[in-house]
Amino acid sequence: xxxxxxxxxxxxxxxxxxxxxxxxxxxxxxxxxxxxxxxxxxxxxxxxxxxxxxxxxxxxxxxxxxxxxxxxxxxxxxxxxxxxxxxxxxxxxxxxxxxxxxxxxxxxxxxxxxxxxxxxxxxxxxxxxxxxxxxxxxxxxxxxxxxxxxxxxxxxxxxxxxxxxxxxxxxxxxxxxxxxxxxxxxxxxxxxxxxxxxxxxxxxxxxxxxxxxxxxxxxxxxxxxxxxxxxxxxxxxxxxxxxxxxxxxxxxxxxxxxxxxxxxxxxxxxxxxxxxxxxxxxxxxxxxxxxxxxxxxxxxxxxxxxxxxxxxxxxxxxxxxxxxxxxxxxxxxxxxxxxxxxxxxxxxxxxxxxxxxxxxxxxxxxx
Numbered sequence: 119x120x121x122x123x124x125x126x127x128x129x130x131x132x133x134x135x136x137x138x139x140x141x142x143x144x145x146x147x148x149x150x151x152x153x154x155x156x157x158x159x160x161x162x163x164x165x166x167x168x169x170x171x172x173x174x175x176x177x178x179x180x181x182x183x184x185x186x187x188x189x190x191x192x193x194x195x196x197x198x199x200x201x202x203x204x205x206x207x208x209x210x211x212x213x214x215x216x217x218x219x220x221x222x223x224x225x226x227x228x229x230x231x232x233x234x235x236x237x238x239x240x241x242x243x244x245x246x247x248x249x250x251x252x253x254x255x256x257x258x259x260x261x262x263x264x265x266x267x268x269x270x271x272x273x274x275x276x277x278x279x280x281x282x283x284x285x286x287x288x289x290x291x292x293x294x295x296x297x298x299x300x301x302x303x304x305x306x307x308x309x310x311x312x313x314x315x316x317x318x319x320x321x322x323x324x325x326x327x328x329x330x331x332x333x334x335x336x337x338x339x340x341x342x343x344x345x346x347x348x349x350x351x352x353x354x355x356x357x358x359x360x361x362x363x364x365x366x367x368x369x370x371x372x373x374x375x376x377x378x379x380x381x382x383x384x385x386x387x388x389x390x391x392x393x394x395x396x397x398x399x400x401x402x403x404x405x406x407x408x409x410x411x412x413x414x415x416x417x418x419x420x421x422x423x424x425x426x427x428x429x430x431x432x433x434x435x436x437x438x439x440x441x442x443x444x445x446x447x448x449x450x451x452x453x454x455x456x457x458x459x460x461x462x463x464x465x466x467x468x469x470x471x472x473x474x475x476x477x478x479x480x481x482x483x484x485x
Contacts, residue, residue, distance in 0.1 A: 148233040148242070156203050163206035175211030175465050177268075178472050182426040182448045183303055183348035183375045188268040189213035191439065191467045194430045194451035195274035195305065195352075196244075200251045201259040208269035211464045216451065217256065218274030219307045222292045224252035225279055228312060234394040236403070240434055240458050241389060244382070245312045245399030248276050253296045260300045270302040274352070276310065283315055283324065287331045294332060298339045298347050306332060309354035309381035311400045317354055322364040329372050348375035353417070355380035355410045355431060362413065366420035377421065378428045378451075379414040382406065403454035407432025411445050418446025434458060436470030443471060 139158060143151040161167075180190040193207055193215040201217040208215060227249030234243045250256075256273070265271065275293035277286045294304060308319040308328070319328055332349060340346045351374050353365060369377060382400025389395055389405050410431025418427055429447030433439050434455045442450045450471075455463050 144235075147231065148235055149230065152197075152233070156198070156206075159206045159210075160203050163209055173211070173465060175213075175468050176472075178213075178468055178475070180213070180449060182428075183350070184346065185270060185302060185348065187213040187270055187449060189468045190443075190449045190471055191464055192216060192272070192428070192449060192451040193456070194453040195219055195272075195307070196246070197453055197456070199249060201256045201263070201273070204260065204263040204265065204271065208265070208267060210461045211468070212269055213468075214270035214272060214302070214449070216272035216274050216305060217260075218305070219248050219250065219276040219310065220253050220256045220273065220293060220297070221248050221250045221276050221278045222253055222289050223278050224255070225250055227279075232399065234397050234399075236389055236392045236394055236401075236405075239389050239392060239403065239405055240454075241392075241401055241403030241405050242454050242457065243394055243397050243399045243401050245397070247279060247312045248310065250276075253293050257296055257300065260297075271300075272303045272305055272350070273297040273301040274305040274307050276307040276313070277316070279313055283318055286319060287328050290328065290332055291335055294335055294349075295339065298336075299343050301347055303348040303350055303375070305350045305352050305378055307352050307381070309352050311354070311356075311382060311384045317356075320353060320357065320361065320365060322368060325365060326368045326372070329368065329374060333372050333374070350374065350376040350378055350428070352378040352381055353413070355383045355406065355413045356385060357413065359416065362416050363420060366417055370420075370422050370425065373422075374425060376426045376428065377417060378430060379417050379447075380406075380410040380431050382431075383409055385409060402431065403458070404432055404434050407434070407438060407441075411441060414442065414447060415445040433463075433467065435463070436466040439467035440470045440474045443474060 143155055178189040180187045191213050193212050195216040195218045198217045228245050228247035232245045277289035281289050310316055336349050382402045383406050386395055414429050426448040427446055428449045429442030430451035433452040439450045
């Protein structure tokens with residue numbers, strides 16, 4: 119990950135040291151900067167250096183999937199793939215974080231370079247390809263985490279690159295069984311554009327078979343472990359309306375606990391003039407906002423009311439989080455926004471959602 123280069127307007131309210139570090143990281147390769155940023159965050163957490171951590175976030179309790187989140191702003195999957203930085207990330211003020219995507223076996227992912235900054239557009243192209251230390255390594259990391267406070271943990275699961283779709287359910291089942299006792303919820307990633315053929319699992323019959331199999335296993339695991347861990351499905355922003363209709367029909371019939379809308383997009387709308395436009399991979403950040411929110415809104419009108427949605431994709435400021443909620447999301451997630459804004463974005467989003475809640479309740483006038 120790479121934090122945005124120093125900007126007086128965006129650095130306002132953050133520590134000078136943090137802003138300077140962000141500037142330096144933005145001068146180097148994005149994937150190298152990703153690792154260095156996480157290492158720095160981990161070091162600051164261990165040393166309790168407030169200059170590199172966000173200000174405390176005021177609670178805004180939010181209920182979804184039978185869980186109570188201390189606030190509705192979360193970290194999307196992809197930043198901490200192996201769950202090695204859970205405590206440090208929760209300390210930033212997130213109401214929940216989602217780690218992964220994790221695969222059964224360790225894998226390198228796609229060849230480097232595989233991450234590109236689109237600075238002018240406030241976006242990132244990535245084609246990481248589920249680089250993962252494997253589910254056993256992630257489980258060890260989660261077991262070591264202290265998890266102080268109320269922040270919740272989602273674990274995002276996927277299939278290995280070499281597993282054909284006809285056998286994909288075995289990979290997902292393996293991961294589900296491993297992470298079930300440790301997760302507050304489990305997210306099923308069938309929508310990354312960076313693993314060949316993965317998005318085919320969103321087709322109606324494939325989706326019904328896979329999610330039906332996982333729902334059956336979820337019920338068995340609930341009996342074994344004495345608790346119900348919600349199962350969510352993460353979908354792509356590039357589905358056409360008929361595909362959204364089909365996905366909503368399947369997910370509603372199978373009564374999944376929730377849906378995450380959305381993953382990254384393969385569309386190049388809004389970045390046509392970028393020097394990285396021809397790089398393969400999914401785009402996240404500001405150009406994804408409209409497309410992801412449209413998919414979110416369409417799903418909300420098609421899914422049963424008892425299936426909550428998490429809105430993710432393009433949240434760069436507090437107003438974007440409020441827009442997601444207005445489109446039907448109960449919770450929201452950010453990742454690329456954190457890259458470009460830093461931890462200040464978390465509190466900004468929480469406060470925007472608080473203001474919206476108060477306005478809707480009549481405590482504040484609607485603007």
